[in-house]
Amino acid sequence: MVSLLGLEKSFAPGQGVFGVDLEVAEGEVLALLGPSGSGKSTLLNLVAGLLFPDRGRILLGGREVTRWPPERRGVAYVFQDLGLWPHLTALEHLLLVMPRPDPKEALGLLERVGLGGLEGRRPQELSGGQRQRVALARALARRPQVILMDEPYSALDPVLRERLRLEVRALLKETGVTAIHVTHDPEEAMLLGDRVGVMSKGRLLEVDTPRRLYREPRTLAAFLAFGRANLLPEDGHLLAFRYEEVHLGGPLEALVLERREVRGEVLCRVRLPQGEAWVRLEGSPGERVRLGLAQIRRFPMEELS
């Protein structure tokens, strides 16, 4: 459905996106994960046609759209600030973007996203979550080939964010629309994406299923992108393991320094021969334990720069 081939867009040395190749299948939800300034939003703007690439090609539904204006591409976009129009009601938002405006269908869509009875309200008369739903309904009303979502939940409180992202995932799957979802939150990426792409410094480093990317990242940046990460120097390399990738009864001697409980999970800060690390295990400060690593990864020291 979406094919990006050797896509490049440079704003200044080191700023932009460089050599991005990506395939997103029809009906797939791809989450793009990366820190601020990694090029995620630029990539979305290139797909939307709000920016034109310096090099490379963009294909949507098999047709090359690289130089097409945004209105011809058949995409929809849920912007970070939602981009709602303050002078239009929720219903008018949908009617304006529908290929064949149908009030009945628009009302049905609003009902489906939980906005039944609120069709006459303007954005400023709606709550944050309701605005989010208007933006999503507008995107769906366009009947797009692909929906682009740029950190749409970042302004919401945690409870609403968690509820909405699960609802949105269900809705995307129900409608079967292809989606590219940009986020810097690893939990959100794993929750929403059929696959996750990790971006760093304008490059798309890896694309894989959330499970495989979390467990078997090929690059240090991808390993770090998901958090819960320990890095310890060892023989000129970096020994990398996650909090839960340890077990009691191994060859490593460790002293428990601190114990914290987060969301029902006990985490301890321990001192190992190579340095300090956070691990998921039961222990008390001052206790000496022996640990083993369930998964051993080593990355070259240079990747840290």
Added chain:
Amino acid sequence: MSRSRLPGLVALMALAGVLALPLLALLSRALGHLAEAGEAWDVALNSLALSTLGTLLTLGLGLALGWAALLGGVGRSLEGLLLLGYFIPPFVTGMGVLFSMELLGLRLPGALAILLAWTLHYTPLAYVLLKPALGNLLPSLRVARVHGVLGGKRVRVLFPPLLPALLAVGGALYLALLGNFGVPAVLGLPDRVYVLPTLAYARLTSPVSPDPLGEASALGLLLGLLALPALLLHRPPQVEALGEGFTIPYPVSRLLFGAYALLALLLAGMGLLKEALFNPYTGSLQPAFSEALAMPLVRQGLLHSFLLAMAASLATLLLALLLRPFPGAFRALRGLFDLYYLLPGTLLGLGLILLLAPTPLYATVWILLLAYLLNFASLAFRALEAGARVEAQVAAARVHGLSPFRAWLRVGFPLLRPQALGGFLVIFPLALSEITLSALLYAPGAETIGVAVLGALNGGLYREAAAIGLLLALVGTLPLLARRGPW
């Protein structure tokens, strides 16, 4: 440069050349007469001294009021009271000072009276322009207080970030004072205190001058030279403050702010009200509005000014609106029009006379309209530039399938409605009470209300002049309505 952009650039440069013609005409005529300027150098010095003093006064008071507002947390109504002073046209403020001094039995020399009227009129502008920069100091001020940096020591924290704003606002005020014609015409001419705009006007209308236009042009050039440093330093003032207000306001600051606003309004309005509403001999209530409106010159002036102001505000806003989807052309034209707004109006007036004197446009109402369009277009462009987020909303519409035309029609232009209305409410009253260009360009039968009021004042019809001044002051408060948008 891409080939598709070339025609646009050529058209823009050609337009810039046409728009610059009045100034070029002035320059070429003035150069030959600069040596004969004679007493003009003294008047130039006078202009420079008065404008500089006035700038320092208004800037100082504006800063003090801004500081008081920052600490005192003044509300919209108190702020509105202060702003009223700015919305009264400057020459009406001049008349107000004249009549108020008379009422108080005081006789101020011309230069002092001019400075007082300028201070009353332009201090609110200094306050408004400095307010955002002061608002941005709040976080630093809060941190300073928490860490015990108080009194004079705060200057080290607060002054350096404020300096660019002080320079920019000072430059804008200096330009406004230097080019102001109305106040010196009302308060300076009777006392034979001249500044460059009033001397240029006097030379132009002098029956004894061998080459009135040449002499006036030389004065215009001097005025331009005095304006140049401030023009070069000019940068658009910041419009929005990022900081938040203090949670615990100081009532004394609020009191001082309110006291100044009230005093300024009284000084400008008291004499005007007395003159316009009460019989000078019996002291009984006898408004002079009907007598004023019965004067043919006033009626004609009102009609011309109304039509000119309406046409100028609507045409400039329409032009700005139509160019809004093309950011490059919009910015370039705004830059050109800014020049005419910032430069003293005398330069534009004289330039247009020189350029159009051989054409049938000269001595008609059309030359006035052209002058108004060139002078006020900058305000229309500034008003519509304010809706910066419109681009993002239009982009959102285009991503969702609307063509560029439809996206602007359904999303962009409707979102700019509040800005357009705000622009109209600012431009219309300014154009209605315009006097600098009108005094230079009017022809018999094409007088404006400003010219009619000045004529009434010079003819000793003080009550009628005050009554019309009062009406213009009321219309002048229209922009206060623009301070609250629908979204």
